[in-house]
Amino acid sequence: MVRKTKVFVKRKMRKTFQEVYSKKDIAELGDKPFVIISNNCWGGSLYQWYKRPYNSPFVGLFLYGPCYIKLLQNFEYYINQDLVFVDRSKYPDRKKTYPLALLGDIEVHFTHYDNEEEAKKKWKRRVERMLKEKNLDNYFFKICDRERTTKEHLKAFHNLPFKNKISFAIYDDSELKKIDNHVKVKESAKKNKNIVPNGKKMFKLTFLYFDPNRWLMNQNI
Incomplete structure (x- = not known):
């Protein structure tokens, strides 16, 4: 009860004085x-918080865990592939109600885009912006346990050679507990208590667990 009260007060303060905290x-x-690489809308929310232009194509979309990890394991190759739009996902739990494309064999789900033309145009423009940033120390990678992201995917994520990584999950184990930049989240999605809330809601909870400013300034979190 004490934690719930503290969380409620902190979230209320953040919401009420959002502009003040953001400034x-x-x-x-x-x-x-900074360049944010995220598996869902968490990254877009961070850009909005800092009022920065989107210099990453990973905004307004999501990737399933297996695809996301595979993309990150060969990031340079996949990010230089052309989008090819398709009608059907290989994941049976997902119905196509938005533009869906392949980067090679990686599915990109453009959930917040009206049509394929818009998705392709913005993806290409933001990839070009991203590639202007040559310093890999300014790339920040995020993952969470949504969309078929398992514990093994989280561990694979933290084994990637990138310097700046953060993960959020409801579950953890002895190995994950040893990882400084893995965050065990207590708040879950309403319809599925085994995963964290969606990207935008998870971003609002982020401030309860770590300081994004310290992360973006390459400091210990």
Whole structure:
């Protein structure tokens, strides 16, 4: 009960004084460059918080865990592939109600795009912006336990050679507990108590668990 009260108060304060907190974080971060690679809308919410232009194509979309990990394991190759739009997902639990495309054999689900033309245009433009950032220390990678992301995917994520990584999950185990940048989340999705909330809701909870500013400034979180 005590934790629930503290969480409620902190979330209420953040929501009520969102603009104040956002301005404070923006001022502290200054002009520090960053590129966010995220498996869902969490990344877009972070860009909005800092009022930065989207210099990453991973905005307004999601990837299933197996596809996301495979993409990150060969990031340079996949990010240079052309999008090919398809009518059907290989994942049977997903009905196509939005543009769906392949990067090679990687599915990209453009959930917040109206049509294929818009998705392709914005993807290409944001990839070009991203590739202008040559310093890999300014790339920040995020994953969570949604969309078929298993414990093994989380462990594979943390074994990737990228410097800046953060993961969120309802579950953890002895190996995950040893990882400093893995966050065990207590709040779950309403319809599925075994996974974290969706990207936008998870971003709102982020401030309860770690300081994004410290992360983006390459400091210990």
